[in-house]
Amino acid sequence: MKILDRPRRLRSLENIRELVAESSLSSADLIYPMFAHFESDAREEISSMPGRFRLGRHALLKEIKKLEEKGLKAICLFPLVEEKFKDSKGSYSYSEKNYYLDLLKEIKDRFPELVVMTDVALDPYSTDGHDGIVDPKTGEIFNDETLKVLSKMSVAQAKAGADIIGPSDMMDSRIKVIRESLEENNFKNTLIMSYSAKYASHFYGPFRDALDSAPKSGDKKTYQLDFRNKKIALKEARMDLKEGADILMVKPGIAYLDIVSLLARNCAAPISVYQVSGEYSMIKAAGEKGWVDEKQVMLESLMAFKRAGASMILSYFTPEALDYFQA
Numbered sequence: 001m002k003i004l005d006r007p008r009r010l011r012s013l014e015n016i017r018e019l020v021a022e023s024s025l026s027s028a029d030l031i032y033p034m035f036a037h038f039e040s041d042a043r044e045e046i047s048s049m050p051g052r053f054r055l056g057r058h059a060l061l062k063e064i065k066k067l068e069e070k071g072l073k074a075i076c077l078f079p080l081v082e083e084k085f086k087d088s089k090g091s092y093s094y095s096e097k098n099y100y101l102d103l104l105k106e107i108k109d110r111f112p113e114l115v116v117m118t119d120v121a122l123d124p125y126s127t128d129g130h131d132g133i134v135d136p137k138t139g140e141i142f143n144d145e146t147l148k149v150l151s152k153m154s155v156a157q158a159k160a161g162a163d164i165i166g167p168s169d170m171m172d173s174r175i176k177v178i179r180e181s182l183e184e185n186n187f188k189n190t191l192i193m194s195y196s197a198k199y200a201s202h203f204y205g206p207f208r209d210a211l212d213s214a215p216k217s218g219d220k221k222t223y224q225l226d227f228r229n230k231k232i233a234l235k236e237a238r239m240d241l242k243e244g245a246d247i248l249m250v251k252p253g254i255a256y257l258d259i260v261s262l263l264a265r266n267c268a269a270p271i272s273v274y275q276v277s278g279e280y281s282m283i284k285a286a287g288e289k290g291w292v293d294e295k296q297v298m299l300e301s302l303m304a305f306k307r308a309g310a311s312m313i314l315s316y317f318t319p320e321a322l323d324y325f326q327a
């Protein structure tokens with residue numbers, strides 16, 4: 001028997017494997033999604049996301065400082081909003097009184113190098129828990145009326161110093177409207193990372209617990225993408241690029257690697273991927289039970305995103321990954 005083709009040669013030694021590795025992962029690839037709490041002293045663990053917290057001002061700044069020393073480069077901040085400030089139009093999102101905007105400002109003052117990304121959608125601010133304004137009679141999510149709020153919210157966040165605006169709402173034409181408002185207000189260098197391919201997913205459950213932002217009625221299927229479909233992801237991504245997005249995101253992550261790969265090959269823009277709350281919680285839970293090796297499954301998932309073509313990853317595992325890179 002003569003075997004000439006032996007692929008195992010390339011796997012025969014650790015250092016050979018390192019030489020031929022096609023993907024790599026480092027702290028420079030990660031964006032840490034964090035949850036802000038309106039009470040400065042708060043530090044509340046999210047029950048469906050063990051090890052992750054809603055942090056008030058003090059704990060948040062402390063946590064960022066600690067992680068920055070370990071190599072943290074970027075965060076994406078989400079606000080928990082007090083019930084009394086919620087209304088049907090999400091007007092607190094751009095109010096002078098919005099504690100989230102003050103926090104953004106303070107974070108950028110204290111950590112000027114840190115890249116700070118925001119979330120643009122109505123759900124944390126809305127009494128309806130939807131990303132857009134809801135027609136009280138029919139339950140329809142208004143597109144064009146919502147755009148006005150999104151644009152005010154984006155400008156308020158840019159004013160507070162946000163580096164990257166992250167529209168996660170999935171309204172039609174939002175990138176165009178936000179880009180125009182940013183230009184009009186002279187925020188020429190503010191980036192837009194569009195949630196271009198954001199699917200209507202059940203993997204978002206723990207996130208909605210974290211922000212108490214679940215829809216009060218209906219679901220998000222009239223604006224988020226249908227998970228049976230692929231072509232629409234490419235269409236949305238190309239539209240967003242034309243409308244002025246700088247970075248295109250795919251969300252959720254691990255069940256959507258085909259979409260990451262599709263956009264990475266077909267769009268002339270950096271691709272990001274969001275390993276969402278449910279993905280974190282599933283790996284965490286199986287790890288806690290001893291059914292999988294949490295650290296290794298986390299690294300394998302993150303590496304898979306890079307292999308599929310993502311340039312950056314939003315991951316709740318960022319602290320654990322930073323510890324691993326340091327070790």
Ligand code: PBG
Pocket residue numbers: 119120121123131168169203204205206207208220275276277278
């Ligand atoms: C809100 C928003 C959601 C997530 C990010 N921004 C939830 C949703 O659309 O219902 C999900 C993130 C996660 O699950 O980690 N527009």
